[in-house]
Amino acid sequence: LLRGDSTRWFQPEALSTRQQAFADRIEALRIALNRDLFLGLVDSESHYAVYRPGAGYARHLDCLRNNDSRVISAVFYLNEGWRDTEGGALRLYLADQSHHDIFPRAGTLLLFLSAQFEHEVLPATRDRMSIACWMMQRVHAEARAQL
Known part of the structure; x- marks a missing residue:
């Protein structure tokens, strides 16, 4: 099984107060990343993930x-009182x-380059909750033609 989570996507036109607060912070971060790193980020998408x-979720790229x-x-974690002995780590594979x-x-809040860092979610002994989010650039014409 590649992934074992249940997801619920944020609906941009119907955000709760807490979802809106998260979206506002992600938007401010997107703007700062563009200003400082020139990434060309134009939008974001988010969903809740519950394991x-x-x-778990097998090793993959986003x-x-x-x-x-x-x-x-x-990835923004929502697990109060989490202990390392409960597992559930996100394992990020590095270039070395x-x-x-x-x-x-x-x-x-964990940030990484989507196309560069493979990662997996290791099993936990209790429910593991997070918000997964992706900041996106415009799809290049060649990629759009292949969709």
């Missing part, structure tokens, strides 16, 4: 097939063939 105990629009992947585990503690 039940024992579920690029959709024939689509290079996702530039920055962001090593990896780094990030545990899903509430309030942690």
